[in-house]
Amino acid sequence: MPPQPPSSTPAHSENSARRPQPLGRDFTLLWGASGSASLADGLVRVALPLVAVELTRSPALVAGVAVTTTLAWIVVGLPAGALGDRLNRRTIALSAALLRTVLLGAVGLLLFTDQLTVGMLFAAAFLLGVGEAFFDTSTPAMVPGLVPKEELSRAHGRRHAVAMAGNELVGPAAGGTLFALSKVAPLLVSTACHALSALMLWRMRAAPDRPREPEAERTALFTEVRQGLVLLVRSRRIAVIALWGGMANFAGSLTFAVLALHLVAPGPVGLDTWGFGLLMASLGLGGLIGALLAGRLAARVGELRLLTLSCALMAADSVALALTTQIWVIAVGLVVGSAAAAVFGVMAITALQRATPDSHLSRVSAGNQLVMMSGTALGGIAAGVLGEATGDLRVGFAVAAVLLLALTSMRAAIPAAPTGGLDPDRVR
Structure with a gap:
């Protein structure tokens, strides 16, 4: 196709419910x-x-x-x-x-x-x-x-x-x-x-080649990299979705970068390494369930609404870690947060690709991934700095929860889907 x-x-x-x-x-x-x-x-x-x-x-x-x-x-x-x-x-x-x-x-x-x-x-x-x-x-x-x-x-x-x-x-x-x-x-x-x-x-059947520019008109590779970044920034819809994902990754990393220090003894929760491994496995299971359900939920709720809802639910693990050391409460929060993060990731890449011309999909995907990785790295650094400065890891967890809840307002910054699209030839 x-x-x-x-x-x-x-x-x-x-979208309303329909047969897949x-x-x-x-x-x-x-x-x-x-x-x-x-x-x-x-x-x-x-x-x-x-x-x-x-x-x-x-x-x-x-x-x-x-x-x-x-x-x-x-x-x-x-x-x-x-x-x-x-x-x-x-x-x-x-x-x-x-x-x-x-x-x-x-x-x-x-x-x-x-x-x-x-x-x-x-x-x-x-x-x-x-x-x-x-x-x-x-x-x-x-x-x-x-x-x-x-x-x-x-x-x-x-x-x-x-x-x-x-x-x-x-x-x-x-x-x-x-x-x-x-x-x-x-x-x-x-x-x-x-x-x-x-x-x-x-x-796989060989995908049909996209129309190629004549050799004399083909731009340099560096120029094409720049064009992808320009589209990532210039298209407000694409830029907001990418920034939303990067900020969500920053908030998630505020929690997960220091999670082991908080959960494993002599941390306040007091788990042994076996218990920590089991908890991480359940977290992965939550993410797997969320990813499998994402498409069905989007068909019923709508992709942008689901982005907003999942962003709010991602705060569950940070809230639980900030407020209690009860392991069952933390476990529930981590599973819910992980499932929501998986749904968020699926909806973000889907919305991003709907707004991107096919000729720029790989470049915009690469730029988006760079934004996401940067958010994760900066969040990890911030978690360490906050932990060292305050001596209490719960401060970082609380900041992450507040930030994730604030990020639910990002939907209002996404413009309506364009009817004509962005002409790649103008992204120079």
């Missing part, structure tokens, strides 16, 4: 490829720091392995988005999957033969982050061209659910278990997952 111009799509803010339409074979393959890649990412999230501990006892170097992957995304995310709008997105995602397959296979082989060094691990972590950036900017932008426009929120809900299941639930738990059996095992399983992701992408 050819891509539909998001600018001519109704806002779907007042099939999402199609190609979306199913894309969904499977995303799920397999997310499972591999969840495994690697646990495995790489454990491998680093095998190679060095330096806390800075061990922490640096995880930071390097994020740094790679920040460095190449925007150019990756520009290339996603210039080239075939399926080809880019397939290439990224193959790159990560080869990298993880090589790291596993070097580790098995005791040839792996810390420098090699850092290089692999950076290249894995590069592959993740290209995969994560290309695959979401493929969705509007694969599913009926009325099913966009349901499709993104499924993508978000399978990503959360792999990244937050199954992957980390399996990664720790596999590493206990063999330090190479999680890397080999991750290699197989990325290979399966590549196979599913290869089996």
